[in-house]
Amino acid sequence: MGILEKIFGGSAKKEVNRISKIVEKINALEPLVSKLSDSEIKEKTNQLKERIRAGETTNDVLPEAFALAREAGKRVSGERLFDVQLIGAVALHEGKITEMKTGEGKTLTAVPAVYLNALSGKGVHVVTVNDYLSRRDAAWMGAIYYFLGLSTACINHDISYLYQPTKDSSDESVLIEGVLPAEKQLENLKIISRNEAYLADVTYGTNNEFGFDYLRDNMAPSLDRMVQRPLHFAIVDEVDSILIDEARTPLIISAPDSESTKMYDQFARLVPRLKENEDYNVDEKMKSVMITAEGIAKMEKWLGIGNIYESGKVSYVHHLEQALKANIIFKKDRDYVVKDGEVIIVDDFTGRLMPGRRYSEGLHQAIEAKEGVKVQKESRTLASITFQNYFRMYEKLAGMTGTAVTSAEEFFRVYKLEVVQVPTHRPMIRKDLPDVVYKTELGKFQAIVKKIKELNLTGQPVLVGTIAIEKSEQLSKFLEKEGIRHEVLNAKNHQREAQIIALAGQRGSVTIATNMAGRGTDIKLGEGVKELGGLYIIGTERHEARRIDDQLRGRSGRQGDPGITQFYISLEDELMRRFGGEKLKNLMDKLGLPEDQPIENKIISRSIESAQGRIEGFNFDIRKHVLEYDDVLNKQREVIYKKRKDILTKNQLKSEIEEMIVDEAENIVAAGTFEMDENAWNTEELAEEVKALTGTTIEGLHRKLLEIKMAKNYANSAEKKAEMVNQISQFLKTRYLAREKEFGPSLMREVERAIYLRTLDSFWMDHLDEIDYLRDSIGLQGYGQRDPLIEYKRQAFGLFQKLLANINETVIKGLFSVRLNFSASESDEKAKNLQYSGGEESGQFEALNGATDGNQVSSKKEEKVQPIVNQDKIGRNDPCPCGSGKKYKKCCGK
The missing domain is CATH 1.10.3060.10 (Helical scaffold and wing domains of SecA)
Structure with missing residues (x-):
């Protein structure tokens, strides 16, 4: 029996059928609950709390609580939860992961599960991928919880909020289609202390902030400086991004060290003089570089030292290895950008810039030296924890995502989380076309531009997904030559992200987006676009994780809309190059195939699937390896x-x-x-x-x-x-x-x-x-x-x-x-110099000493x-x- 069969108890349908019977009980209460007045609904919350205090379980009161939550959502937001959303909510309450397709309403789906578990008074954490989404969801869903009689808070990196409706929010004149607009919702967030935010019934925040607050609490000089309560229940939005993509990145609070930065500049000058395949060898599959005996001899000569590996010369080895990685493995405008005299990391999975985050173990300093910007001092670790060990401390954990099944085995083995596939409310009619493969990257880009030109003539909107900033800019230049108007969304212009994504489904729009930038925001189709076939998605390269490809496809075909997706691939793409693409390319050269002729071959398609499977397995092994070692430190x-x-x-x-x-x-x-x-x-x-x-x-x-x-x-x-x-x-x-x-x-x-x-x-x-x-x-x-x-x-x-x-x-x-x-203030003075590492949004120091700047964030790549x-x-x-x-x-x- 396979792992998916174990997880789904034979089949996903069987699990959905089981939960559907619970949904029937919820639906049976709807006529009764719909007759209650607003004040009676709020009073019902108090009654449910009292029943739980008296000994009833959350399962005992689930049908009534879910029926109340659905009615509150309908009255406050104008949206009634569909039965499939209630299926997802029940799965969340049961401590499972719900896989729901894009546009199916994951944010609203969480409300019944959050409401039910908040009745115990122990607090519920809703975890988002960035501060913007935590604010948005706290303001949006906070209105529903407020209606039900619960308090809602939000923690951001430097400030905390409590949902508290203003007078305007009750004024019907500001409503649009019966719903309060987003900018008005944000006005309902009142600034509060971190401690107050954690005392709320529901607390929204990023994975980084929850993790950093845990570490800060365990550095606090007194009880009144601690903010978190015991970790009761968490629902993780975009759970695959947080519990898998970020799992290898430890959260680190550190302080500046006194070591000199001169050696980084010295090695940055010397390492580029080394020659590939003579002084060092590169393993693209492992993303590693190994220096040869010849290379070591050259470095020893240039440095004027004897044996570099002798005791007492460890720092030379350390600087050499980091300089090699910085100069050979890490590429500008792919892994990082240089902006305003700083090296800023680009997130592998979202393509977003992560200001404040830093690679650890001196790698970031080595990149700074390579790029000729000011080299920042290294730091000493004061506290650290991996997301794997942090989230496993919750009494109950659940998650939501559009793509979980391909990682179901890892969720089950690491977190003991089962995956439930929730059916779509309307049938999926999107067409996912087979991959088109080209011999060279140039041929691939020419074909993509040709296709965009064809679609642009009809007015069908196109979203093009790339895996790196340099690729998006390269494609943009091709489109400019053809005179095709388009928008580019990458880490360099992320400020306009929401605006660009909002217009991506309009007639005639062409949008180039790095990876999954804009995730969390639905692309709504403009007038007449459905008749043209919906949003056309073009993937310019396969990602090493199938989930990321599925997420790109998922931007189209939301809630039964039409759509088309297709990936354009070349044998020069990184994934193909790392896993045998060169051999296939040599074969095509012998056959004399032109660059712009597509190749349709089952062997190539299987090679791509096999390569992705191998990389996913390799990355899983790395995460498992990190966890095995961190478990020792965790105890x-x-x-x-x-x-x-x-x-x-x-x-x-x-x-x-x-x-x-x-x-x-x-x-x-x-x-x-x-x-x-x-x-x-x-x-x-x-x-x-x-x-x-x-x-x-x-x-x-x-x-x-x-x-x-x-x-x-x-x-x-x-x-x-x-x-x-x-x-x-x-x-x-x-x-x-x-x-x-x-x-x-x-x-x-x-x-x-x-x-x-x-x-x-x-x-x-x-x-x-x-x-x-x-x-x-x-x-x-x-x-x-x-x-x-x-x-x-x-x-x-x-x-x-x-x-x-x-x-x-x-x-x-x-x-x-x-x-x-x-001095009693000594710890406060030291606190001002603390730095934070890990994750997409850098955490900041508020619980111990108020907001502060200068965070240092480090990410341990697969090194x-x-x-x-x-x-x-x-x-x-x-x-x-x-x-x-x-x-x-x-x-x-x-």
């Missing part, structure tokens, strides 16, 4: 964040501090008595360790430890060690009580909290750096016949144990040495593991590897 993150929450929520930490004291005493004794021979135990060293912790005289303690060492009345060494631990613990506890007496119990509790929190945050940041280095170097373990993942887990566990030990030691030492001279030699970090309390018998921190680690 550690959970432990640290729980400790942090305990620090902020517990009235006192005295019992934890006393446990730390015992643990530290055990560490001290273990490090000083590791020799089998008791005579080799250095009691003076043990006492000195205690002195270093407390800053007090230790003669009395030293005498007691020496007496234990020399005593004959202990059964074995273990008993002696246990008594030493007891003596040191008692000494430290006495000193701890003396400090409490010095400060007073109340102030001591605050001191404990402040020191523990700062110590934990500082060491966690260092630990994230160490984990990054471990990830970068762990691939080399494969050469030693070791499983890199198992080795990573083993070494990461060791690093985590050292982290916990270092936190304990530093907290104890801090309590004994603190002089209460720290091969960097060959940085891993050296196990020696713990400060570990025996020094030089063999002196002393602790590392007292010997070579000074």
Whole structure:
């Protein structure tokens, strides 16, 4: 049985039939609900809330709640939910993904599921792909929730809103066809605090903002700075984009590092002098570049150094690899643009510019050096999480998209989300024509221009989809030569996106759009366009993911409209080139086929499908790989964040501090008595360790430890060690009580909290750096016949144990040495320099310190593991590897 059969329980129709029976119950209540007054509907909401509080489940009240939501939607927006939309809403409530075609009303479909789950009072999050859509949907749907008696909020990167209707919104004179226009709806959004936004029954926002707020909450210096409630239920719009396309991109909050940027400029000058196939080799399938022995020898000569891979020269390897990627793999106007002296990333899937987002691990700096713009400083990670692990924390998760089935296996395996295909309200009559294949790219573009010219003469609107800015501009020049008026929608002119998309279905319009720019906005057909055959879609290249091709097709044929789609492909396209297109092209050359003659061949069509399938599988493996590694860090993150929450929520930490004291005493004794021979135990060293912790005289303690060492009345060494631990613990506890007496119990509790929190945050940041280095170097373990993942887990566990030990030691030492001279505003000052990484919209810092600028966002593309030699970090309390018998921190680690 295949994975789709497992997910759909035999067939999609069977699942739809099951849900249809629930819809029948909802429909049966419609006559009754339609007779209720507006105030009675609002009162029904209170009654449903009370029933849920009394013990009924959301499933118990589902038919009535959905019937109320449908009636509210009809009265407020003038739109009545179709039965197929209710099928989608039930699937969302059940924690599934609904696949609904473009134009079928996904936004309204979510309303019943959101309303029902918000009745519990735990809050519902509706996740969108950008700030504009979150504002639009909060204003649009907020009116329905307000009518039902629920509050609706929206979080954007630098501001939060609450839906609160103005007087104008009740004035019928401003209504258009009975509905409030969009610009008026936005006037109903009142600015509120982030905390208030999360206390609303329904909160709209982007995936980035929800994720960044989670990370910021776990960096907050006090409970009143935390904004999110426990993660209850989320509905993710465009779920394939967020949970799959963005899954490899970790959200990162970082701070500027002090490292110099000079080496990036140096390598940017040297790397272009290297020659392909001699000094380095490019693997287009893997999007990677590997330097050869000859290339390494040249670089070593130019840099004036010996072996570049020697210990201590790791930074040279790092800069070389990033410079190679920047100069050879990453292309201007495809992967990024240079605008106003900045390198700005272009989103692979939407074609949108992403200002503020930055590639990580020095790659962005290497591209800046390549393009001759100012190189920004690298940053240190303060907190990070992948979307995969963030969204799996929700008690219940659901999603909506027009294209989910091709990724159903991944949704099920990673998120345990089933996919339900919702039938269209009206039959789909769009014609999807077979691909037309040309030998060269020039021949393909000539054929596309010819076709556009033909269609333009009849007035049939055309939307042309390209995969990169450079391709859209190239095609635009061809059309200009032919005198064909057209609009170009790409990342360089995204400000006019809504306007251009709105006119794309008008008679005679020709629109070139990079990838899926304008997603989320329907293209409505102009007068007389249906008779011409509807919107004609031309795809200029196949995307590596079939979903993206399907999304382009989905721009046409909405709600039963006519439409035609066709892809024009050349054997020089990137997808074909990466997967055998060159061989086919050589065959066509031998046959003497002209450039502009289309090739119709089943082998080529199968090659395209096979290439897409292989790339999708390859990308799935990468995402699964990222998740396997991030799961290790995720477990550690959970432990640290729980400790942090305990620090902020517990009235006192005295019992934890006393446990730390015992643990530290055990560490001290273990490090000083590791020799089998008791005579080799250095009691003076043990006492000195205690002195270093407390800053007090230790003669009395030293005498007691020496007496234990020399005593004959202990059964074995273990008993002696246990008594030493007891003596040191008692000494430290006495000193701890003396400090409490010095400060007073109340102030001591605050001191404990402040020191523990700062110590934990500082060491966690260092630990994230160490984990990054471990990830970068762990691939080399494969050469030693070791499983890199198992080795990573083993070494990461060791690093985590050292982290916990270092936190304990530093907290104890801090309590004994603190002089209460720290500034309460210090954390606020540091907060101003925080930077954010990951996703399409850069998150900003509001929850901790108000809105701020200068976000740094980094995206980890599919990059091969960097060959940085891993050296196990020696713990400060570990025996020094030089063999002196002393602790590392007292010997070579000074």
